[in-house]
Amino acid sequence: MSLLKTTMVTTLLLTGYSTYSHANTPPELSLQNATWKFNKQSAYALQHDDYCGGTQGSIDTIVVPALLARGLTASFGVIAKTCWAPLWEKAREHVNAGFTLFNHSMRHTPAYKPTWEKSNFKVIWDNKRDIADANQRIKNKTGFTPTFMALPYDIGSDESYAYVREHSELIAMRAPVENNGKWSGNLGINHKDFSNPYKLKVELFHNWSPYWKLGKNKRLPAFLQETIEREGFGIQYFHGVADESYYSVAKSEYLHFLDKLKKASDENLVWVADASEIVNYRFAREYCTLVLQSRSQKMANFSGQGSLTSTKKCNKSNGQLTAMADIEDNIRKIEQGGQAIKFTQVAGKLQFEYETNKGDVALYF
Ligand SMILES: [Zn+2]
Incomplete structure (x- = not known):
């Protein structure tokens, strides 16, 4: 069965710039937590x-x-x-x-x-x-x-x-x-x-x-x-x-x-996992958000660096979350806390897993 893409993600995490390179600002970039890990449907x-x-x-x-x-x-x-x-x-x-x-x-x-x-x-x-x-x-x-x-x-x-x-x-x-x-x-x-x-x-x-x-x-x-x-x-x-x-x-x-x-x-x-892990994910995805901190003005080589919002609730639900984004430009590398992390980018759909307690996430174009 088909699924509306908009239902796969929940929280709007990054909002930013609305204009493109002509105004010397990078394209809009937003990261969202998938409803379930690995962006699986249930x-x-x-x-x-x-x-x-x-x-x-x-x-x-x-x-x-x-x-x-x-x-x-x-x-x-x-x-x-x-x-x-x-x-x-x-x-x-x-x-x-x-x-x-x-x-x-x-x-x-x-x-x-x-x-x-x-x-x-x-x-x-x-x-x-x-x-x-x-x-x-x-x-x-x-x-x-x-x-x-x-x-x-x-x-x-x-x-x-x-x-x-x-x-x-x-x-x-x-x-x-x-x-x-x-x-x-x-x-x-x-x-x-x-x-x-x-x-x-x-x-x-x-x-x-x-x-x-x-x-x-x-x-x-x-x-x-x-x-x-x-x-x-x-x-x-x-x-x-x-x-x-x-x-x-x-x-x-x-x-x-x-x-x-x-x-x-x-x-x-379907994501098959331990019930507690699923419970943790469900609350972490609500309480932990990636927030845009800084961004290069150079479209070809800017870093969209996010920082995890430090809230008590997020800290209580430490774990791994799946982030999603619609990004046309090719991502070269993603790092969290200075360490490279795996990602996929297919037809503009970026997806990667990050830890809620391992520091900033940086995207390199
Ligand atoms: Zn029993």
């Missing part, structure tokens, strides 16, 4: 829950090799207390291979009484233990600091929500399907400018998915397709693959879906 995060709670076998033997073979990534929700030494070692290996881990509590108990449980159900939950201590344990055992929280069963409470928000390491969370014992629903696609990273909508591989009725091999690509069409952010989560875990997905259906996902990624329709 963003997508894959998650597998219950690592160390039943899914670890298929994650080790099916999921990780299949994703690596396609150059894709996913994140695994660790139940911190139920891992034992060899599983921690495997988790470390996955992190070293580029995968991420997220916090899925200490023992996978609900943070509030689920509505489907009887009135005498005992809630065994402690915010400090199940959020803070679980994060610390995953960090101690793997060296990876989780930045994303998924409450077991996506069952939340106002207290657990507040606790996660106040935890300095956790920057995002899945929205609750039930909060304080009331159905709130959490299925859907996140708008590209979503405002609350602690209430992220999801798609779960489960028969309550709105795509489920499409049947095998169609329901998974349907959610992906809708995410792409909306230019939004989709989080799809599974449990295991071809195992005894909760709503385990068949291996053939999973691999078929990964092939579709890889194709969409290769065609720049």
Whole structure:
């Protein structure tokens, strides 16, 4: 499907001169942050829950090799207390291979009484233990600091929500399907400018998915397709693959879906990344702007030197952003902080990745 170019970029970053060389001023130059990294059309995060709670076998033997073979990534929700030494070692290996881990509590108990449980159900939950201590344990055992929280069963409470928000390491969370014992629903696609990273909508591989009725091999690509069409952010989560875990997905259906996902990624329709990385990008692109500082009057050899606006919010969302510009003149070189950075310029469309915390960006013509 086609896409209006104007929707691919969000913030106007550089505004400047409106006249051309006759008036001794260079042509207008503006740099904009792409909505999603690499100027892809949408963003997508894959998650597998219950690592160390039943899914670890298929994650080790099916999921990780299949994703690596396609150059894709996913994140695994660790139940911190139920891992034992060899599983921690495997988790470390996955992190070293580029995968991420997220916090899925200490023992996978609900943070509030689920509505489907009887009135005498005992809630065994402690915010400090199940959020803070679980994060610390995953960090101690793997060296990876989780930045994303998924409450077991996506069952939340106002207290657990507040606790996660106040935890300095956790920057995002899945929205609750039930909060304080009331159905709130959490299925859907996140708008590209979503405002609350602690209430992220999801798609779960489960028969309550709105795509489920499409049947095998169609329901998974349907959610992906809708995410792409909306230019939004989709989080799809599974449990295991071809195992005894909760709503385990068949291996053939999973691999078929990964092939579709890889194709969409290769065609720049979707940026597949860790959910926290996507959240970071979304806020960095809003808070960090390249502002024109100085510019040569010599058209043939001027430098359009930008400087990152130093705002607290930008500093908090350090990361890599994709910059875009419409520039007719050929760019010879781009530097950030004095270091050359890669760029592409095709039919006047300039594109490059820059770091939000590595200093000025200079364009050389
Ligand atoms: Zn779970």
